[in-house]
Amino acid sequence: MATTHELTSPDARPRARHAAPPRSRPHSEVRLLACLAALFTVVQLLLVVAPGMGLGWDESVYVSQVSPDIPSAFFSAPRSRGVPALVAPLALLTASTLALRVYLAVLSGAALFLALWLLRPLLGTRVVALGGLLFAGLWVTLLYGPQAMPNLWVALVALIAVGCYLRAAAPGHTGRAALAGLGAAFAALTLLRPHDAAWLALPLGVAALFLRGRRRLVLLAVIAAGVLLGGAQWVVEAFTAYGGILARMDRANAIEGGLGWHLAFADQLSTLDASHTLCRPCDAVWQHKGDAVWWFALPALVAAGVALTPRREGQAPGARYLPAVCGLSLALPYLVLIDYAAPRFLLPAYALLALPAAQCLLLLPGRVRPALRPAVAGAVVAVVLAQLVTQQIVLHRAVRSSTIGNGDYARMAAELTRLGVRPPCLVTGPMATPVGYQARCASGQTAGHNENLTPDDVLRLARTQPVAVLTPPNGQPPAYARDWPSRPLPNLRYHPGYRVHLSPR
Numbered sequence: 001m002a003t004t005h006e007l008t009s010p011d012a013r014p015r016a017r018h019a020a021p022p023r024s025r026p027h028s029e030v031r032l033l034a035c036l037a038a039l040f041t042v043v044q045l046l047l048v049v050a051p052g053m054g055l056g057w058d059e060s061v062y063v064s065q066v067s068p069d070i071p072s073a074f075f076s077a078p079r080s081r082g083v084p085a086l087v088a089p090l091a092l093l094t095a096s097t098l099a100l101r102v103y104l105a106v107l108s109g110a111a112l113f114l115a116l117w118l119l120r121p122l123l124g125t126r127v128v129a130l131g132g133l134l135f136a137g138l139w140v141t142l143l144y145g146p147q148a149m150p151n152l153w154v155a156l157v158a159l160i161a162v163g164c165y166l167r168a169a170a171p172g173h174t175g176r177a178a179l180a181g182l183g184a185a186f187a188a189l190t191l192l193r194p195h196d197a198a199w200l201a202l203p204l205g206v207a208a209l210f211l212r213g214r215r216r217l218v219l220l221a222v223i224a225a226g227v228l229l230g231g232a233q234w235v236v237e238a239f240t241a242y243g244g245i246l247a248r249m250d251r252a253n254a255i256e257g258g259l260g261w262h263l264a265f266a267d268q269l270s271t272l273d274a275s276h277t278l279c280r281p282c283d284a285v286w287q288h289k290g291d292a293v294w295w296f297a298l299p300a301l302v303a304a305g306v307a308l309t310p311r312r313e314g315q316a317p318g319a320r321y322l323p324a325v326c327g328l329s330l331a332l333p334y335l336v337l338i339d340y341a342a343p344r345f346l347l348p349a350y351a352l353l354a355l356p357a358a359q360c361l362l363l364l365p366g367r368v369r370p371a372l373r374p375a376v377a378g379a380v381v382a383v384v385l386a387q388l389v390t391q392q393i394v395l396h397r398a399v400r401s402s403t404i405g406n407g408d409y410a411r412m413a414a415e416l417t418r419l420g421v422r423p424p425c426l427v428t429g430p431m432a433t434p435v436g437y438q439a440r441c442a443s444g445q446t447a448g449h450n451e452n453l454t455p456d457d458v459l460r461l462a463r464t465q466p467v468a469v470l471t472p473p474n475g476q477p478p479a480y481a482r483d484w485p486s487r488p489l490p491n492l493r494y495h496p497g498y499r500v501h502l503s504p505r
Contacts, residue, residue, distance in 0.1 A: 029125040033116045036129060040136040041109030044145040044260025047392070049101040051399055054406035059148040060437035066091045071442035073433045074452045077242060077251035081233055082149070087148050111156040112136060115351075118163030118181070122170075122319060125353060127223030129360035130384075135351050137388045139395035140343040143402070150192045151178045151344040154330075155351035156198055157192065161185035162326055162352065168219060169211060169316035179222050194231055196348060199333060201227060201304070203325045207318050259337050267341035268334070269295065274398035280340035291394050294387055298357060302327075305356030308363045322458040327352030332483060352408050405494045406434070412470070413438030414500065415489050419502060421466040428458060429470035429477075431495065441468075446478065455480045462503035473497030 011015055018308035055063060061073045065084040084091075090103045116128045123131075135155075144152040164185055167178035189197035203221050208219040238248035246271070253259055255282075264282075271279055272295060286292075302324050309320045316322075331349035334341070361384070365377040412435045416427070427436035427443050435445030444453040459480055463469055469481045470489075472498070477484070484501040492498060 028211070030117065031110065031122065032125065032129055033120065033132070034113055036116070036132050036136065037109045037113035040112055040142075040145070041105050044105040044108070044142055045102065048142060048393060048399055049098070049105060049146050051403050051414055052098075053101070053399060053403040054410050055097055055100075055437065056147070056149075056402065056406050060409075060434040062148050063087055063091055064437055067095055069095055070437055070440055071120070072436065073443050074253055074445070074450045076450060077248050078255055080191060080193055081152050081237075082153070082188065083148055086153065086347035099214070100148065102250050104148065106425050108145040108152060108156065111153070111160070115163060117160035118160060118167065119275075119355070121322075122163065123359070124165045124285050126362055127359050130362060132353040134358060136383070136385070137391050138350060139391045139398055140347060140393075142395050143274075143277075143398050144344050144347065149344065151347045154189060154196045157185050157188045158196075158326065158330065158348045159188065159351050161200060161204070162323055165207075165219065166276060166319050166322065167315045168222075169208070169215065170319075171316070176185040178457065179218065181231070182188060182219070183222045186223055187230035190227050190230025191233065194234055195333065197227055198331060199329050200326055200348075203322070203329045207325075210317055226302040255458065257339055259333075262337060262339040264335050264338060264341050266481065267339075268343070268346065270485060271341050271343045272394075274343075274394050274401065277398065277402065278340070278342040282339075282341050288394075291390060294390075298353060301360045303361070305358070305360035307482055308367070309356070309359050311390070321356075323352045323355045353504045355490040390478060408492045408495045409434040410438050411491050412489050412495075412500075415487075415491075416441075416468050416500060419500070420505075421468045425466040426458065427467075427468045428453065430472050430475075431470050431498070434469065439468075456496040467503040469501040471499050471501065477501045 005341065061079065062077065063080070064070045064073045065075060066088040075187050086107075087100060087104070090100055094100075112132060116132045119128045130183050141152060141155075161182060164178045164181035167173060167175075168182055186197055186201065189200060190394070202373065205220060205223060208216050208223070209214075211219065235245060236497035238245045240463040242251055243292065267279060267282035269292055270276065270282055270286045272292045273286075274291075275287055276282075292357075306321045311320060318325075327349045330352065331346055334345040335350075359464050363381050365373045365381060368376050416425075416439050417436070421439060421441065423440045425441035427439060428445060429443045432443040432445065444458070446453050446455055446458065455478065458467060469477050469484070471477050476482075477486075481501045481503075484503055486501050489495075489498045489500055
């Protein structure tokens, strides 16, 4: 047994000071991130998947592109093929919505773990764990985790891209894995949403210009190669379906309502209480104002986190502020360039801004007098817990609304099936896309942004297969269907008063 003199002797202290850290610590930190990602998946399964939420409008478009048993819905100019590629491995095997939800929930948890694992050596385990918790705890993150939509995946891949960039740009870094990951991340981003990839490439490309020597050119070349690889399919489709890149961009711009100076801050605020997952036009009354407190606090937390963060030895230049700059860049088009809003649009920004916000919360207790540190630390914990609880309340509201709304599509489809509309068949009119998916019918429109049929096309198809024309309350059917038999569509919760006009037998 060692004596007190042996434990405190001058010879003993250097050995203790220079002793290697326990080997289990890195593994325990990785397990912490794995537990956070697993919790993210479990909450999705329990609170979003279990209530039985059906596919929404956009999901129906994406999944129908790769489902072998369902006709492909019209794929408009602004859309990209990233989500169909993401869901293809499962959609080719089964049309089960439950299986798709579970698949995406598990996959999003794995992607969150990968992003946090990449960032851990750069920002520290505590920062990435708290930042991951803040982001994963948002109701909009949880709601879209198991959905076949691009925005959350842009957020997760953007985190991976920034992590790979910071690793590749660090002084003395010679590995190729980070460069390969950076290129792959930008390829995936461009496949998911090309314009989001461009808004992320902008700050990372500018940051790369401040690097020295060959590293600058290598990083710029890798980013450019990733964008070109991911955008190749979009470019080919632009020429084959739209007459060229500029023609497709003009068409996409028209569908989006025209890009220009539109301040959408108030529009985004009106969606934070989950009363609207898309408002276009945004004329909704802002309710549940308490649900948006965190939104007003976020800029201050991010600014303080950037200002207070010390530069760590071996970090890439700009590592302290780059996540914040990238987050702001990704938020910019949705806050000032479009005249409508959806809470999911800002998911990529939230993912990156959560990191400096977490840094601020962790550093706050150390910036006050020692006597006040326990109180400040307790206040930080209380604020984080209150935020998480509030977000779960909003999530419950959002899931209930989405489940009822999407359930109307299934109820419409079931009534069409009962009336004899069975594949091969066509559904047109408002709600045709999600209802057609549920009925396993083709869907089409003779007017509007999704126009892909003419009235003559519809009449020609009606000679050989059932055609159903949906009309909203007080709406009139098109001229070609005014003499067709009409039936009400009952048991609709969010879309009452809809009718269906059926082609003559």
